Amino acid sequence: MKNDLLLRAARGEETERVPVWLMRQAGRILPGYRKIREQVKDFQELVKTPELACAATLEPVDLLGVDAAIIFSDILVVPEAMGLDYQMLESRGPLFEKTIKTQKDIDALRIGSTQNWAYMVDALKLTRKELNDRVPLIGFAGSPWTIFAYMTEGKGSKTFSVAKSMIYRDPKMAHALLNKITQTTIKYLTDQVNAGAQIVQIFDSWGGILSPESYEEFSLPYIAKICDELSKLVPVIAFPKGAFFSAKAITKLNCAAVSLDWTVDPKEARALLQGKTLQGNLDPCVLYAEHTVIKERTHKMLEQFGAKGYIANLGHGVYPDIPMDNVKYFVDCVKQYSGH
Amino acid sequence: MKNDLLLRAARGEETERVPVWLMRQAGRILPGYRKIREQVKDFQELVKTPELACAATLEPVDLLGVDAAIIFSDILVVPEAMGLDYQMLESRGPLFEKTIKTQKDIDALRIGSTQNWAYMVDALKLTRKELNDRVPLIGFAGSPWTIFAYMTEGKGSKTFSVAKSMIYRDPKMAHALLNKITQTTIKYLTDQVNAGAQIVQIFDSWGGILSPESYEEFSLPYIAKICDELSKLVPVIAFPKGAFFSAKAITKLNCAAVSLDWTVDPKEARALLQGKTLQGNLDPCVLYAEHTVIKERTHKMLEQFGAKGYIANLGHGVYPDIPMDNVKYFVDCVKQYSGH
Numbered sequence: 001m002k003n004d005l006l007l008r009a010a011r012g013e014e015t016e017r018v019p020v021w022l023m024r025q026a027g028r029i030l031p032g033y034r035k036i037r038e039q040v041k042d043f044q045e046l047v048k049t050p051e052l053a054c055a056a057t058l059e060p061v062d063l064l065g066v067d068a069a070i071i072f073s074d075i076l077v078v079p080e081a082m083g084l085d086y087q088m089l090e091s092r093g094p095l096f097e098k099t100i101k102t103q104k105d106i107d108a109l110r111i112g113s114t115q116n117w118a119y120m121v122d123a124l125k126l127t128r129k130e131l132n133d134r135v136p137l138i139g140f141a142g143s144p145w146t147i148f149a150y151m152t153e154g155k156g157s158k159t160f161s162v163a164k165s166m167i168y169r170d171p172k173m174a175h176a177l178l179n180k181i182t183q184t185t186i187k188y189l190t191d192q193v194n195a196g197a198q199i200v201q202i203f204d205s206w207g208g209i210l211s212p213e214s215y216e217e218f219s220l221p222y223i224a225k226i227c228d229e230l231s232k233l234v235p236v237i238a239f240p241k242g243a244f245f246s247a248k249a250i251t252k253l254n255c256a257a258v259s260l261d262w263t264v265d266p267k268e269a270r271a272l273l274q275g276k277t278l279q280g281n282l283d284p285c286v287l288y289a290e291h292t293v294i295k296e297r298t299h300k301m302l303e304q305f306g307a308k309g310y311i312a313n314l315g316h317g318v319y320p321d322i323p324m325d326n327v328k329y330f331v332d333c334v335k336q337y338s339g340h
Numbered sequence: 341m342k343n344d345l346l347l348r349a350a351r352g353e354e355t356e357r358v359p360v361w362l363m364r365q366a367g368r369i370l371p372g373y374r375k376i377r378e379q380v381k382d383f384q385e386l387v388k389t390p391e392l393a394c395a396a397t398l399e400p401v402d403l404l405g406v407d408a409a410i411i412f413s414d415i416l417v418v419p420e421a422m423g424l425d426y427q428m429l430e431s432r433g434p435l436f437e438k439t440i441k442t443q444k445d446i447d448a449l450r451i452g453s454t455q456n457w458a459y460m461v462d463a464l465k466l467t468r469k470e471l472n473d474r475v476p477l478i479g480f481a482g483s484p485w486t487i488f489a490y491m492t493e494g495k496g497s498k499t500f501s502v503a504k505s506m507i508y509r510d511p512k513m514a515h516a517l518l519n520k521i522t523q524t525t526i527k528y529l530t531d532q533v534n535a536g537a538q539i540v541q542i543f544d545s546w547g548g549i550l551s552p553e554s555y556e557e558f559s560l561p562y563i564a565k566i567c568d569e570l571s572k573l574v575p576v577i578a579f580p581k582g583a584f585f586s587a588k589a590i591t592k593l594n595c596a597a598v599s600l601d602w603t604v605d606p607k608e609a610r611a612l613l614q615g616k617t618l619q620g621n622l623d624p625c626v627l628y629a630e631h632t633v634i635k636e637r638t639h640k641m642l643e644q645f646g647a648k649g650y651i652a653n654l655g656h657g658v659y660p661d662i663p664m665d666n667v668k669y670f671v672d673c674v675k676q677y678s679g680h
Contacts, residue, residue, distance in 0.1 A: 158496075161659050165628035168637075211602045211623050211655075244585070245603050262551045263585050283551050288505035297508075315551075319501050 001133045006068045010199055010235040010256045010277050012309045018302060018338035019067035020331050021138075024317030025060040026072045029324050032059040043088040047073050050123040057127045061135055064328050065335070068135050068199075071124055071192070075142030075203055079151050081112030082184055086150075099154040099162075106177045112184040114191050121195040128196030139197025141189050141226075143204035143240075144181040145219035151177070160209050167210075167218050174218060182222045186229045193233045200230055201237040201259065208242020215246050220253075227254040237279060241316065247272040262315030266304035278305055281315040287326045294326060298333040307338055341473045346408045350539055350575040350596045350617050352649045358642060358678035359407035360671050361478075364657030365400040366412045369664050372399040383428040387413050390463040397467045401475055404668050405675070408475050408539075411464055411532070415482030415543055419491050421452030422524055426490075439494040439502075446517045452524040454531050461535040468536030479537025481529050481566075483544035483580075484521040485559035491517070500549050507550075507558050514558060522562045526569045533573045540570055541577040541599065548582020555586050560593075567594040577619060581656065587612040602655030606644035618645055621655040622670070627662045631669050638673040647678055 001007075005019035027033055033056050040046045047053060056072035076086050076094055086096045100106060114121065128137050142150075149163040150156075157163075167174045189200050207219045223238055230236045235256035240246070244264045251258075251273045258273050260266075260280035269278055286297045302312065312334040318327060341347075345359035367373055373396050380386045387393060396412035416426050416434055426436045440446060454461060468477050482490075489503040490496075497503075507514045529540050547559045563578055570576045575596035580586070584604045591598075591613045598613050600606075600620035609618055626637045642652065652674040658667060 156498075158498075159624075159659060161625055161628070161661075164623070164625035168623075168626050168629035168633055208603065212605050214623070242603075245605065263548065263582075265552050265585065283504070283508075283554070284499075285501055285504035286508050288501070289508035293508055319499060321501075 001136070003067055003135045006136045006138075006311060007199060007235065009309065009311050010237065012256070012275075012277055014308060016339070018307055018310055018312050018334055020312040020334040021066040021068040021070065022060075022064075022314055022318050022327065022331075023070075025064060025066055025070065025327075026056045027318070028320035029318055029322055029327055030059050030063060031324075032056075032063070043074070047077065048119045050119055050126050053119075053123040054127040054130055057123075057137075058130055061131070063324070064331050066135070066331055068138050069127065069131055070138040070140060070201075071120070071127060071197065073120060073123070073140070075140070075147065075205075076150060077117055077120060078112065078141060078147050078181065078184055078188055081116035081188065082109045082180070084109065084151055093156040094150060096150065096154040100151045100177060103173050103176065106173065106180060109180055111180060111187070113187060117188060117191065120188075121191055124192055124195035124197055136198040137196055139189060139192030139200040141185045141200070141202055143202050143207065143219060144178045144185060144222035144226075145210070146204055146206045147181045147185070148174070148178055148218075149206045149209075151181075160206060164209065164214075167214055171217075178218065178222050182225050186226055189226065189230050190233065193230070197234065199235045199237065201239060202226055204238070204240045204243065207240050210243070212245045215243055216249050219243070220246060220249055224253055231255060237311075239279075244269070251276065257311065259313065260315065264315075266301065270305070277309040277311060279311040279313050281313070282330070284314045284316055284319050284322065287314075287318065287322045287330055289326075291326070291329050294330055295333050298330055299337050302334065302337055312338070341476070343407055343475045346476045346478075346651060347539060347575065349649065349651050350577065352596070352615075352617050354648060356679070358647055358650055358652050358674055360652040360674040361406040361408040361410065362400075362404075362654055362658050362667065362671075363410075365404060365406055365410065365667075366396045367658070368660035369658055369662055369667055370399050370403060371664070372396075372403070383414070387417065388459045390459055390466050393459075393463040394467040394470055397463075397477075398470055401471070403664070404671050406475070406671055408478050409467065409471055410478040410480060410541075411460070411467060411537065413460060413463070413480070415480070415487065415545075416490060417457055417460060418452065418481060418487050418521065418524055418528055421456035421528065422449045422520070424449065424491055433496040434490060436490065436494040440491045440517060443513050443516065446513065446520060449520055451520060451527070453527060457528060457531065460528075461531055464532055464535035464537055476538040477536055479529060479532030479540040481525045481540070481542055483542050483547065483559060484518045484525060484562035484566075485550070486544055486546045487521045487525070488514070488518055488558075489546045489549075491521075500546060503546075504549065504554075507554055511557075518558065518562050522565050526566055529566065529570050530573065533570070537574065539575045539577065541579060542566055544578070544580045544583065547580050550583070552585045555583055556589050559583070560586060560589055564593055571595060579619075584609070591616065597651065599653065600655065604655075606641065610645070617649040617651060619651040619653050621653070624654045624656055624659050624662065627654075627658065627666045627670055629666075631666070634666060634670055635673050638670055639677050642674065642677055652678070
């Protein structure tokens, strides 16, 4: 492999410089993506067309010079594979026609298998071939709690009060659904690895809406199960967004790296997550600012995390209206500063 | 005063039992509120009609038996008083026609004064009279950062990327606006106290979207200024929602009490916020569950916080679709358990 910085940093090995990539690096910030998007009727057609998903995945590697490709897809592939269809509404996010309300609804869901995400397998194989070992290919999935939140709520929400009320009203049923999602996710990520993903990230986008006690009962144990299985195959990055309140429990995860949002202090993270590679965590909004500000903040972040066991990234996905030029400048700042 | 539990608990004094109230206790959960709401054309008409605001404020005292009344109003009274009008859209939240983009926009804002919130003064005077010293009357305002977020973004947002980009792009301008909001808020809260508010709460609803560094530059210093002025008059409760990452800085605020959201562990809060009365922090979603669950969780919360220097509350406002019966049961649980 020409550039395996990400894999070595994830494993805690010394690297010549800090690797850098961005969550949502393949997306609306890029001109090629916007052209690809015009060729399809909706977001899902893009996700399900391997050639297009591959093209979207490669664009940031070529254009931004990032140290990793992350397969273009969506965390909602999993509920769909389990039998729950959704639409992705432009600028409003996902919408499920049916939601999970009862044990009967849970029983009606299947544990997904390869045939339900064959397009993903094809996209990964094709992308891996096209990448030609330039940089590692990242696979990913949502955390079971995050998928549970969408399956019960049916859409995004400020409070996720429908999802959360289930954990208090019927915890047994909640665990039944979480177990089924977890089984599917393990199969899904294993297939991703077999198709070419060299590292995987688990996005717990909605763990932060839980109390620490609920988080450690309804989210973390299921992430742990996935880590236990997947870590046998590849390095795993866990991204417990907004859930650093459970840092002491997170550090026990069987994962190589923990991704941090921008509300986490780098020094506190180093103290509480010893032995883990850390990833993150620049506030995406810094990339709206002038280059001098981007440079200053990026350098500060690099200093605070230190060069070893560190992957530079934002604290969340890049926002679609951030200028591509600023994103590229961020990538360059990391490379130049940490290369010395 | 017949029941001054809240005031004594806020000051850290011994109380016969733990006081309890709820954020948004006057609202859609109550039948009387829904009837009042039908009498007016919009939310703002209700806020601006002292008799109706008074009736809405008193209803939960009568119906739920809470230990405090909080004046029925909205944090967006402040930007409106400064010259920035908004509409409150049903189920979508506030919408400002104009937003603050430039220093010229800031210069055009006035520092509000009594005439701009005369209806609020009248509502407080009337409510204080009608309350007849049954329970204390709480006044409130948004934190300057939270008001800044609405004034620049123009509406609610998942990322508040417009608001946040200003702090990175033009920090000097951001501070100019924050200063103006702070000056207005101090006058506004002082007027509330003079009109009858016996304690005030500062809602920093959107502090949690900032990084710790930005929080301690753009939110906390302005809350501190308000605390310094208002604490000369009445006890102040600060509610830094989602910003417990800055607990060490929060504990230095000149306030009597700190309100906590449900992501904060009570024992950690006691350790980091020594000397402060603590308020909170039950997950509002617990109130969707059966009574046995509400009781168990409430008792656990009361045990974890301990009886002294504590005000029972939710970790955020009560959600509008939570059954009133469950809210009342929560209040009763606190009273019964902590009264022994």
